[in-house]
Amino acid sequence: MADKKKKIKTRIKVNDEVVVITGKMKSKKGKILALDRESGKVIVQGVNLRKKFLRPSQENPKGGTVEMESPLHISNVQILDSKTKKPTRIRIEMKDGKKIRIAVKSDKELS
Secondary structure (H helix, E strand, O other): OOOOOOOOOOOOOOOOOOEEEEOOOOOOOOEEEEEEEOOOOOEEEEEEEEEEEEOOOOOOOOEEEEEOOOOHHHHHEEOOOOOOOOOEEEEEEEEHHHHHEEOOOOOOEOO
């Protein structure tokens, strides 16, 4: 029997503004750059930075270090409500036959 990975359902999308709600990066804000539903990870701009050490190459003869974002678990981030500037949950409503995302704290429609 084929081993299928279960995709995590989430209401978060790429380019959403989020806040980290737990861990050592708590209360840091950023935009989602990438979202992996199979592993349940997100990459947030400017959050959870790690240093990567580069070997010398033709493009970079001296080598060096680069800071890059590491993935966080989806459960550690929440959408930032643009009206209240606080983290909020999201609910889904039907409007004209389409599903729209609504911020729970302010009842504001998310793009």
